[in-house]
Amino acid sequence: xxxxxxxxxxxxxxxxxxxxxxxxxxxxxxxxxxxxxxxxxxxxxxxxxxxxxxxxxxxxxxxxxxxxxxxxxxxxxxxxxxxxxxxxxxxxxxxxxxxxxxxxxxxxxxxxxxxxxxxxxxxxxxxxxxxxxxxxxxxxxxxxxxxxxxxxxxxxxxxxxxxxxxxxxxxxxxxxxxxxxxxxxxxxxxxxxxxxxxxxxxxxxxxxxxxxxxxxxxxxxxxxxxxxxxxxxxxxxxxxxxxxxxxxxxxxxxxxxxxxxxxxxxxxxxxxxxxxxxxx
Numbered sequence: 001x002x003x004x005x006x007x008x009x010x011x012x013x014x015x016x017x018x019x020x021x022x023x024x025x026x027x028x029x030x031x032x033x034x035x036x037x038x039x040x041x042x043x044x045x046x047x048x049x050x051x052x053x054x055x056x057x058x059x060x061x062x063x064x065x066x067x068x069x070x071x072x073x074x075x076x077x078x079x080x081x082x083x084x085x086x087x088x089x090x091x092x093x094x095x096x097x098x099x100x101x102x103x104x105x106x107x108x109x110x111x112x113x114x115x116x117x118x119x120x121x122x123x124x125x126x127x128x129x130x131x132x133x134x135x136x137x138x139x140x141x142x143x144x145x146x147x148x149x150x151x152x153x154x155x156x157x158x159x160x161x162x163x164x165x166x167x168x169x170x171x172x173x174x175x176x177x178x179x180x181x182x183x184x185x186x187x188x189x190x191x192x193x194x195x196x197x198x199x200x201x202x203x204x205x206x207x208x209x210x211x212x213x214x215x216x217x218x219x220x221x222x223x224x225x226x227x228x229x230x231x232x233x234x235x236x237x238x239x240x241x242x243x244x245x246x247x248x249x250x251x252x253x254x255x256x257x258x259x260x261x262x263x264x265x266x267x268x269x270x271x272x273x274x275x276x277x278x279x280x
Contacts, residue, residue: 005081013087014040015143021068037071087115103128113137118244121154131156183248198226203259227277231270
């Protein structure tokens with residue numbers, strides 16, 4: 001059985017572990033927090049049960065899939081992995097130190113992928129002795145349901161690494177799209193300015209939160225309005241991505257809205273904190 005390691009047991013990490021296990025991989029899910037790992041297993045269990053109820057997977061599959069997922073709190077547990085996906089917090093120093101450590105722990109030919117939504121794959125790869133084997137694999141949330149995977153080539157990523165990851169994404173039932181390593185990649189470079197502009201529209205009193213979301217849902221056929229989507233992503237994550245793009249591209253059009261900064265400072269981060277543009 002193929003072995004994968006997933007680093008980080010948050011929303012994205014547990015979803016990535018779920019998908020790898022669903023498609024026959026043995027998975028080690030690694031996080032410094034045992035509580036996060038316990039929560040991740042419970043979330044995966046609930047999501048598998050939901051899939052079985054809807055007929056997306058056989059009724060007897062959930063225990064088999066969950067049985068393929070082990071958990072660990074030490075990064076050394078990634079040593080046997082044939083493929084690694086890092087899905088830790090969207091923080092450059094955290095990612096850089098993780099990749100330095102994974103480079104020491106994992107076999108030399110193992111591909112190290114990052115689920116980063118905006119941090120430079122080139123910079124991450126440069127922290128290792130194998131930049132040709134470092135790539136971005138940006139899954140969308142919720143991972144078990146969303147089809148898209150952005151496959152991001154760093155400056156040094158080899159053709160062989162890119163080809164292997166594109167094939168793997170297809171084998172996981174996903175639709176991969178290859179993009180180059182520039183701030184925000186494609187998804188967030190287009191999405192975040194829209195969210196930011198929606199927040200400016202509210203700050204300037206042009207329309208209410210509900211009105212902005214209604215216009216985008218009914219007028220542009222978006223399944224979710226940009227402010228509800230910002231709450232779902234996390235306002236702190238939106239701010240972090242905008243800051244990466246603003247710094248990396250140097251264009252004032254990516255400047256985060258002051259209202260977004262104020263809400264993050266107040267701890268109103270969206271669904272995860274119970275309050276953002278809406279209350280949960």
